[in-house]
Amino acid sequence: MATIEPYTLASGAIRYRVRYRKPDHKPTDKRGFTTKRDAKAFAATVEVDKMRGAYVSPAAGKHLVADAAATWIADQHHLSPSTASRYRGIVDGAIAAKFGHLTLGKITRPLVRSWIAEQVDADTPAETVHKQVGVLRRILAQAVEDGRLAVNPADKVRLPAIVPAEMKFLTLEQLHALAAAAGDAAPAIWTLGACGLRLGELVGLRHADVDLEAGVLHIVRSVTLVDGKHVDGPPKGGKRRTVPLPQFVAEQLPQGRDEALVFPAPGGGYLRHGNWRTRVFDPAVTKAGLFPTEVEKVVDGKKTTVVEYDLHPHELRHTAASLAISSGANIKAVQAMLGHARASISLDRYGHLYPADVEGITGALQAMLTRPTAADCGHAVGTERKEPVSE
The missing domain is CATH 3.30.160 (Double Stranded RNA Binding Domain)
Incomplete structure (x- = not known):
């Protein structure tokens, strides 16, 4: 005692x-x-x-949040380079600015809630707030595991609701128009829009990954730009997959040595996502006239209304899912093509694209419910009806 x-x-x-x-x-x-x-x-x-x-020892709470964050970052060996870089940015930015100079014992739930409120008041996107609080929660969870905190003050704090952005799907006609507008980059547009690759997977695709005889692409790597350098790693989720390659797309792919990139940069080496979008993709979207929006801008000191065309390369992946579903692919096939970890992810994102055959279900149920049964024929199931014996 x-x-x-x-x-x-x-x-x-x-x-x-x-x-x-x-x-x-x-x-x-x-x-x-x-x-x-x-x-x-x-x-x-x-x-x-x-x-x-x-x-928890009172002295343990005197450990600085900045030091706890550095320890946590150093332990994240399992993360992909791009994710690790993103987490470091959050630690060195938002978390360091608000909490880095404080000791762990000073972090309270009211303080975390006030930080979230400040972010919301500053119109920080809800997705960004979720990511920042998620990193703080992980740092403090490790502090709990290490015996520096008794409880995690960032657990179960209320976060702003994320309103999902409306996904855009190109029709087949729009995809044709975009590919035509892209000129020499049309094969890349078709590979993204018909096969559902992520942009990093397209950048890392090599000729050895193209199996023309089987009609498939082997997705074995993804290339990401991390801190200004290209990093060659496994696809998202760490799993390789095989993607259907329609002959229409296969016939447009350039030929090359097995080890060569299918879609290299103009000067050789890996494409840079941002450069490719600025140089090729955005001009093609504008030329094809896809998703026009009127925007007010100040030009030469005067307000004027201009038309802008908005489409993100990732939305070609949504388009590939839409076209696959239209062709009759079930949700498991869509999951395999896109490389989702679970079919539920594919269903949540694209389930609304499947036709709701309510009339067909209603008819099938009506036929089943009105089908004659053994009881309707005058005897119980599994019994034999006996005729009365005459005297």
């Missing part, structure tokens, strides 16, 4: 010290309580936390 002792400061003021044993039975103390009542409350809390297995 803890013991409480008074002591006198040089000024003559009375303070109280709590002596107790930690869970490992080593003695320790905490001093500085101005009243015996506060000292007793602390001692009682220590005993309860020891029994619950939730004891």
Whole structure:
């Protein structure tokens, strides 16, 4: 049990010290309580936390959040280079600015909630807030595991609702128009829009991955730009997959050595996503006149209305899913083509594209429910109807 002792400061003021044993039975103390009542409350809390297995040394909470974040980042060996880079950006940016100078013991749920409110008031996108709080939650969870915090103050805090952006799907006619507008880049447009590759997977595609005889693409890598350098890694989720390659698309693919890239940059090497979009994709979208929107802008000091055309390369992946569903592919086939970890992901995103055959279900149920049964024929199932015996 803890013991409480008074002591006198040089000024003559009375303070109280709590002596107790930690869970490992080593003695320790905490001093500085101005009243015996506060000292007793602390001692009682220590005993309860020891029994619950939730004891944290008061000194442990003095560890800086910046140091805890650095330790957490260093332990994320399992992350892809792009994800690790994104997390480092969040740690060095938003989290360092708000919490880096504080000790772990200073992080409270009200403080986390106020940070979220500040982000919302500053019109920070909800997706960004979720990512930032998610990283903070992971850092504090590791601090709990390491015995530096008793509970995670970022757990189960209320976050702003994410309103999903409306997905855009090109019709087959629009995809033809975009490919035609792209000129020499038409094969890349068709590979994205008909096979459902991610842009990083397109960038890393080599001729050895193209199996013309089987009519498939082997997706074995994805190339991502991390801190200004291309990083060659596995596809998202770490799993390779095989994607159907329609003959129409196969016939447009350039030929080359097995180790060569199918879609290299103009000067050789990997395409840069941003450069390709600026140089090829966006002009093709504008030329094809896809998804026009009127936008007010200031030109030469005067407000004027201009028409802009908006389509993201990733929406060609949505288009590939839409075309596959239109061709009769079931949800498992769509999952395999896109490389989703679970069919439920594909169903959540693209399930609305499947026709709702309500009339067909209604007819089938009506036929089943009105089908004659053995009971309707005058005898029970599994029994034989007996004729009366004449006298």
